[in-house]
Amino acid sequence: AKQKSRGTISLYQPEMDQQIRDRRVLHQDLSMAVKNGELSLAFQPQGAAGHSVAESEIIGFEALARWQHPVRGQVSPAEFIPIAEESGLIVEMGEWILREACREAASWPKPLQVAVNLSPAQFMHGDVVGLVHSILIETGLAPGRLELEITEGVLIEDFDRGLALLRRLKALGVRISMDDFGSGYSSLSYLQAFPFDKIKIDRAFIINLGRNPQSAAIVRAVIDLGHGLEMSIIAEGVETVDQLAFLANEGCDGVQGYLLGKPLPIGKYAGLVGRAEAM
Ligand code: C2E
Ligand code: CA
Numbered sequence: 001a002k003q004k005s006r007g008t009i010s011l012y013q014p015e016m017d018q019q020i021r022d023r024r025v026l027h028q029d030l031s032m033a034v035k036n037g038e039l040s041l042a043f044q045p046q047g048a049a050g051h052s053v054a055e056s057e058i059i060g061f062e063a064l065a066r067w068q069h070p071v072r073g074q075v076s077p078a079e080f081i082p083i084a085e086e087s088g089l090i091v092e093m094g095e096w097i098l099r100e101a102c103r104e105a106a107s108w109p110k111p112l113q114v115a116v117n118l119s120p121a122q123f124m125h126g127d128v129v130g131l132v133h134s135i136l137i138e139t140g141l142a143p144g145r146l147e148l149e150i151t152e153g154v155l156i157e158d159f160d161r162g163l164a165l166l167r168r169l170k171a172l173g174v175r176i177s178m179d180d181f182g183s184g185y186s187s188l189s190y191l192q193a194f195p196f197d198k199i200k201i202d203r204a205f206i207i208n209l210g211r212n213p214q215s216a217a218i219v220r221a222v223i224d225l226g227h228g229l230e231m232s233i234i235a236e237g238v239e240t241v242d243q244l245a246f247l248a249n250e251g252c253d254g255v256q257g258y259l260l261g262k263p264l265p266i267g268k269y270a271g272l273v274g275r276a277e278a279m
């Protein structure tokens, strides 16, 4: 058996190579995914926070990207969105996602909201305002029905440009929400500086509701803070009736999570969007 000690780097080399190869292959495949029609959208319901599921009226959906890889099957957006980001593919992909989400929502009999995630590269490097404007016109979606979700990380790069972009987007009539609130470092200063309409409380705080009193205190404080800034609050990752009841009690405006529904092809929610039957 080999006794020679090897450095940490060489020990990890084979796996690192594999990871890099995986990523490179995934990137090549991803560049074809849009053209090959492998991308789709899942829609997750968002409800007004009521004390029970039945009382939580559905007010809209968040569109979430899905990639059906021909060999690997479903690849998580947590895996492919970062690759698309780094490689610049996100610009083309994000355009497809936005158009598809708006086109879909415009076809619903009920005028519900649709929330679409904008990634940092898409937000800071593309002509996001021109894109949103032309897609709204093209699809005929009322601007007030579109919500754009961005994370605070998006704005770190260039404060002035970020602020200008948010203002121009809001001038189109769309709403902006701060996604994953509480998961970053400078959330409070961002809330003061940027004109968000809505705060999405990160799932991490919701999971711990009922498990530790600190999370409850934080969630309560964020709801008050947001309302003080005239923003509405939605909680992500709501999975239990106890979490829902707590949030409704504290005056949280909206809820999203497996309790109300998982992200699914819109056909599964045909009834909610006002279509007679599943497609
Ligand atoms: P996100 O924007 O924070 O989306 C919410 C994620 O939480 C989704 O994961 C959703 O499936 C999951 N989720 C929702 N409710 C629950 C719950 O009750 N319990 C648990 N455990 N999870 C819940 P998903 O779809 O895997 O997306 C992961 C992330 O990938 C998203 O996080 C977002 O950052 C990114 N992403 C997804 N679709 C897009 C897209 O179209 N464009 C961009 N730029 N990013 C996207
Ligand atoms: Ca989101």
Ligand code: CA
Pocket (backbone or CB within 6 Å): 179, 180, 200, 202, 236
């Ligand atoms: Ca989120």
Ligand code: CA
Pocket (backbone or CB within 6 Å): 180
């Ligand atoms: Ca997240």
